[in-house]
Amino acid sequence: MSFGETPPSTDVFADDLLTGETALITGGGTGIGKALALAYADHGADVAIASRSMEHLEPVAEEIESKGVDACATTVDVREPDAVDAMVETVLEELGDLSILVNNAGANFLSPAETLSANGWRSVVGTILDGTANCTFAAGEHMIEREDGGAIISMGATNSVRGAPYHAHSGAGKAGVHNLMQTIAAEWAEYGIRANTVAPGVIRTEGVMEVMGEAVAERVIEDDLAADRLGTPADCVSVALFLSSPAAAYVTGSYYAVDGGQLLAPTPM
Numbered sequence: 709m710s711f712g713e714t715p716p717s718t719d720v721f722a723d724d725l726l727t728g729e730t731a732l733i734t735g736g737g738t739g740i741g742k743a744l745a746l747a748y749a750d751h752g753a754d755v756a757i758a759s760r761s762m763e764h765l766e767p768v769a770e771e772i773e774s775k776g777v778d779a780c781a782t783t784v785d786v787r788e789p790d791a792v793d794a795m796v797e798t799v800l801e802e803l804g805d806l807s808i809l810v811n812n813a814g815a816n817f818l819s820p821a822e823t824l825s826a827n828g829w830r831s832v833v834g835t836i837l838d839g840t841a842n843c844t845f846a847a848g849e850h851m852i853e854r855e856d857g858g859a860i861i862s863m864g865a866t867n868s869v870r871g872a873p874y875h876a877h878s879g880a881g882k883a884g885v886h887n888l889m890q891t892i893a894a895e896w897a898e899y900g901i902r903a904n905t906v907a908p909g910v911i912r913t914e915g916v917m918e919v920m921g922e923a924v925a926e927r928v929i930e931d932d933l934a935a936d937r938l939g940t941p942a943d944c945v946s947v948a949l950f951l952s953s954p955a956a957a958y959v960t961g962s963y964y965a966v967d968g969g970q971l972l973a974p975t976p977m
């Protein structure tokens with residue numbers, strides 16, 4: 709017996725779950741971010757996507773518009789605070805509001821700690837942690853001013869909970885992301901803004917397969933997971949949609965692993 713697949717969100721959630729909301733998803737042109745962007749549109753939200761490459765963004769923006777909602781695609785390097793401020797301005801100019809932020813842009817490679825260069829550390833921690841902070845602060849300023857609350861979801865990773873070989877930069881960055889979400893949850897509750905972390909385990913995307921390769925993926929399934937498959941972007945979509953919706957009105961500062969049981973202890977038998 710296996711867990712099976714997470715069904716498409718349209719089979720589970722109401723079509724109008726997010727009608728009236730405006731979501732910004734960083735890294736929304738590929739992988740998990742693309743799946744999130746299309747799902748948010750399926751459920752009625754206007755959707756902005758932002759990353760460094762317009763080539764990644766443009767086709768997804770077209771697909772979002774084909775679903776009958778408004779789309780905005782804007783380039784940004786999330787490591788640059790001024791560029792992030794400009795991204796939020798563009799979203800507000802083009803879509804008129806910003807009520808949901810998904811900090812999804814990410815970067816990773818596997819490296820022994822002792823050979824990791826200072827620049828290698830910065831490229832990953834800068835994207836994951838500085839990027840999440842820059843976007844949260846810029847979007848948060850608007851969310852506070854709009855006086856109607858908001859939802860912030862940050863993509864963490866299971867490597868934030870347990871140190872793991874070759875993850876010095878990525879694990880430390882993702883641990884910082886969750887801690888930041890908890891602090892934001894505490895500080896901005898008074899404005900009706902909720903902040904939560906979704907922590908994928910190993911989700912089959914082009915990005916992660918570049919990092920780990922097929923042979924390592926097979927070993928992970930065999931040795932590290934309770935589930936009998938890697939995760940899919942759809943597995944992450946349903947949790948993020950829930951956290952973005954009124955169904956999660958009392959949920960803030962929380963950590964949701966989407967990991968097929970990766971964080972469970974291995975069997976002693």
Ligand SMILES: CCCCCCC/C=C/C(=O)SCCNC(=O)CCNC(=O)[C@H](O)C(C)(C)COP(=O)(O)OP(=O)(O)OC[C@H]1O[C@@H](n2cnc3c(N)ncnc32)[C@H](O)[C@@H]1OP(=O)(O)O
Binds near residue numbers: 818867924
């Ligand atoms: C076994 C289980 C694995 C599961 C992992 C689960 C945890 C998280 C997973 C994910 O996040 S998956 C998503 C991953 N997606 C991406 O990484 C896509 C984006 N990736 C990138 O943009 C690049 O790969 C990047 C290197 C992360 C960043 O590129 P950027 O253009 O900013 O930097 P570069 O100029 O290319 O390099 C900067 C710096 O980093 C060093 N470096 C790059 N790759 C490696 C490597 N494989 N090993 C060691 N060092 C590396 C590079 O040499 C540069 O340093 P200096 O040479 O200038 O010192």
Ligand SMILES: NC(=O)C1=CN([C@@H]2O[C@H](COP(=O)(O)OP(=O)(O)OC[C@H]3O[C@@H](n4cnc5c(N)ncnc54)[C@H](OP(=O)(O)O)[C@@H]3O)[C@@H](O)[C@H]2O)C=CC1
Binds near residue numbers: 759811863916
């Ligand atoms: N897949 C997995 O197994 C896991 C993923 N995660 C996390 O989930 C999220 C999505 O991962 P996944 O879909 O696999 O990754 P992808 O590699 O597909 O996506 C990463 C995205 O981030 C964007 N991006 C990278 N650097 C920057 C930057 N400096 N500024 C703006 N955008 C940037 C990229 O777009 P562009 O190149 O156009 O800039 C790309 O769209 C990430 O945060 C990742 O760390 C966590 C654990 C496991």
